[in-house]
Amino acid sequence: MERIDKILSSQGLCSRREAAALVRAGAVTVDGAPVRSPADKADPASQVIAVHGRPLCYQAHVYILLHKPQGVLSASADRRERTVLDLLDESLRRRGGLFPAGRLDRDTEGLLLVTDDGPFAHRMLSPASHVEKTYYLRTDRDIPPHAVEAMRAGVTIEGGYHTRPARLTLLAPREARLTITEGKYHQVKLMLRTVGCTVTYLRRERIGGVCLPPDLAPGEYRLLSPAEAAGFLQKNAESDDASAQL
Numbered sequence: 220m221e222r223i224d225k226i227l228s229s230q231g232l233c234s235r236r237e238a239a240a241l242v243r244a245g246a247v248t249v250d251g252a253p254v255r256s257p258a259d260k261a262d263p264a265s266q267v268i269a270v271h272g273r274p275l276c277y278q279a280h281v282y283i284l285l286h287k288p289q290g291v292l293s294a295s296a297d298r299r300e301r302t303v304l305d306l307l308d309e310s311l312r313r314r315g316g317l318f319p320a321g322r323l324d325r326d327t328e329g330l331l332l333v334t335d336d337g338p339f340a341h342r343m344l345s346p347a348s349h350v351e352k353t354y355y356l357r358t359d360r361d362i363p364p365h366a367v368e369a370m371r372a373g374v375t376i377e378g379g380y381h382t383r384p385a386r387l388t389l390l391a392p393r394e395a396r397l398t399i400t401e402g403k404y405h406q407v408k409l410m411l412r413t414v415g416c417t418v419t420y421l422r423r424e425r426i427g428g429v430c431l432p433p434d435l436a437p438g439e440y441r442l443l444s445p446a447e448a449a450g451f452l453q454k455n456a457e458s459d460d461a462s463a464q465l
């Protein structure tokens with residue numbers, strides 16, 4: 220059970236103060252009965268809460284599929300620079316508790332999940348989850364053909380870490396897609412360094428079963444239902460079959 224003003228403001232419909240005003244104006248009902256005080260409690264999972272007669276579609280958590288643009292930080296707050304949360308509408312930001320699930324470098328663009336569901340993000344980001352992430356990249360020089368086999372076998376990046384098998388698909392002499400199942404800091408750039416290439420452009424196109432929609436421009440986002448968001452936990456694009464390997 221939660222206070223009714225808190226439930227209403229948690230859905231990004233209005234501020235806590237505006238929710239209290241709606242209650243006092245008699246606009247809010249729970250299972251058809253008018254709510255008298257903003258401090259009255261309700262259970263949004265089992266009761267029908269309505270505002271001006273329109274039932275609330277209560278969602279305990281939000282899942283935002285964001286196309287992160289270049290030049291924006293994957294952080295919740297920063298004193299000087301714009302963060303991905305600054306790209307969201309006021310109604311979403313005032314829910315509070317939102318954070319980017321994982322990080323993309325400042326100069327990387329592409330698919331990023333922003334949510335307030337900590338356990339979900341933890342499952343997706345856990346090193347043991349081995350969820351596939353696919354990146355499109357361009358390099359400063361031709362990618363040597365042996366890079367495909369090198370990535371498949373795993374390469375030793377800065378710091379001495381040997382990466383898990385990755386799938387490199389060459390698209391043009393200086394263009395490729397790389398699919399990895401982990402998320403070390405600067406991983407894609409460091410992996411390409413081991414074959415003598417500097418990444419000049421990087422975009423994340425897929426996480427598990429969720430792809431970056433082609434019609435979603437950098438800086439734009441889309442709200443996902445919990446069922447759609449579950450795609451982020453799939454290991455790969457085709458299935459959630461744990462035996463599917465690179």
Ligand code: URA
Binds near residue numbers: 322323324405408421
């Ligand atoms: N790998 C990188 O090098 N940078 C990113 O932003 C993501 C993966």
